Amino acid sequence: MSELFGVSTELAPAFVDVANLLGASVLRSASDRIADQSVARGEGFFRRLFTANGRGSGGLSTDDAERADELDALIERLGPDERRQLVEALRAWLDGPRQDLDEGHLLHHVRRIAQPQAAPVTYNTAHAYAPGSIAANSIGTIHVQGDSGAEGRGPQGRSGSEGER
Numbered sequence: 001m002s003e004l005f006g007v008s009t010e011l012a013p014a015f016v017d018v019a020n021l022l023g024a025s026v027l028r029s030a031s032d033r034i035a036d037q038s039v040a041r042g043e044g045f046f047r048r049l050f051t052a053n054g055r056g057s058g059g060l061s062t063d064d065a066e067r068a069d070e071l072d073a074l075i076e077r078l079g080p081d082e083r084r085q086l087v088e089a090l091r092a093w094l095d096g097p098r099q100d101l102d103e104g105h106l107l108h109h110v111r112r113i114a115q116p117q118a119a120p121v122t123y124n125t126a127h128a129y130a131p132g133s134i135a136a137n138s139i140g141t142i143h144v145q146g147d148s149g150a151e152g153r154g155p156q157g158r159s160g161s162e163g164e165r
Helices: 002-022 024-030 032-036 045-052 062-076 080-095 103-114
Strands: none
Touching: 002 024, 002 045, 002 062, 002 080, 002 103, 024 032, 024 045, 024 080, 032 045, 032 080, 045 062, 080 103
16 A cells, blocks of 8 residues: 555645646546556556647647656556556545545545455354253353253253263
8 A cells, every 4th residue: 555655645736636627527537547557658647638638739848748757657656456446546536525626535535445444244143042052153162060960961861972872
């Protein structure tokens, strides 16, 4: 998660700018390219996004092109799972309220999605209804106490185990 969170922290201002300048729907539809790594080298996510949406006059200014390349290099540092998590966080962020389209909320979604999920807990309740029966979910060591019945016989009046009859 550290690489994903570090990269996301650097990318968050750019994602906020894109969402505000170009619209959340443009960013949402373009985010698929982050996950599937379909963007060719030299034509990264931000470079394509800025060029396709007419940023600059007839293309990118030198400053925009350099910044787009820097941002694309950050995305390239992420592995496939981290890219998928970044896209999932972006989509959750974009699906939220318009007033929450800021860096803090985006990073909150990255943390939430990148956090390892604990295994689901299953609760079982054992029931025993017959006299002398045992109900247990898990048995470690068993200590039996109590009245053994007449003349060393068990509570049911039988002696020995089932196989000794």
